[in-house]
Amino acid sequence: MVARRRKRVARDSAEGIPNPPGYAAIRIKFSEKQQTCHYLYMKEHRVREGTKSSWPQKRTLFVLNVPPYCTEECLSRLLSPCGPVQSVELQGKPELAESLKEPKSKIFHPKPVSGFQVAYVVFQKPSGVSAALALKGPLLVSTESHPVKTGIHKWISDYAESVLDPEALQVEVDTFMEAYDKKIAEEEAKAKEEEGVPDDEGWVKVTRRGRRPVLPRTEAASLRVLEREKRKRARKELLNFYAWQHRETKMEHLAQLRKKFEEDKQRIELMRAQRKFRPY
Numbered sequence: 001m002v003a004r005r006r007k008r009v010a011r012d013s014a015e016g017i018p019n020p021p022g023y024a025a026i027r028i029k030f031s032e033k034q035q036t037c038h039y040l041y042m043k044e045h046r047v048r049e050g051t052k053s054s055w056p057q058k059r060t061l062f063v064l065n066v067p068p069y070c071t072e073e074c075l076s077r078l079l080s081p082c083g084p085v086q087s088v089e090l091q092g093k094p095e096l097a098e099s100l101k102e103p104k105s106k107i108f109h110p111k112p113v114s115g116f117q118v119a120y121v122v123f124q125k126p127s128g129v130s131a132a133l134a135l136k137g138p139l140l141v142s143t144e145s146h147p148v149k150t151g152i153h154k155w156i157s158d159y160a161e162s163v164l165d166p167e168a169l170q171v172e173v174d175t176f177m178e179a180y181d182k183k184i185a186e187e188e189a190k191a192k193e194e195e196g197v198p199d200d201e202g203w204v205k206v207t208r209r210g211r212r213p214v215l216p217r218t219e220a221a222s223l224r225v226l227e228r229e230k231r232k233r234a235r236k237e238l239l240n241f242y243a244w245q246h247r248e249t250k251m252e253h254l255a256q257l258r259k260k261f262e263e264d265k266q267r268i269e270l271m272r273a274q275r276k277f278r279p280y
Helices: 002-015 072-082 127-133 151-162 166-194 219-236 243-274
Strands: 024-029 038-044 060-066 085-091 117-123
Touching: 038 127, 060 072, 060 127, 072 085, 072 117, 072 127, 117 127
Parallel strands: none
Antiparallel strands: 024 038, 038 060, 060 117, 085 117
């Protein structure tokens, strides 16, 4: 296997194909009119022993340097002569081996990645990977039977695809909410089982559950609690119970009257200055 890989690298280097170590370079062209070639770098997807991966071993092809105009359908069509293709997925960067792949939604999908991408191509048989690594180029992305839309035609197609079907949208939302409710119910059941049960070392996990329900941590709930405490303190406070409280209340009342008197004088002076009719 190693000797065969070295021979392939030496042959590609002799032909002038830029081939990184461990990858096979496959030439592709957008159409027959294009003179220059683009290179896809492929290798068999492998992970370390004991590491979980969301892609099946020995049947997954890892592809680098995928151009923006090469879609999942185009990549599946280019590699279909090597064997039946089970699935093709494009990503902005390689995913970690330990990360679990969530099911991809047809409606609620993230923003498409602009620029070059990586691809994971899963064949139905392991022989498809070895056949893809031995491909001879150049492969045509856009043909007469399978043209790739560009320019204004691509914009019109993208806009038409952005208009969602209400029925399909409702089905997607219902499916998501059912899965979410199921997940929340499982978490609550698990927390209820663990409540008050000591672990191996004798520690008891303190949860937010209790006999009294916890108030929601929202701004409206906090304001209601503060207003309730303010009214409670006002009922307990005794106004004008002591002589100094009575004296301070009178002084504050006189200060407010003086302030209002000065404001009224200023308002009257302003009205006199703005008066247009002056009899004297």
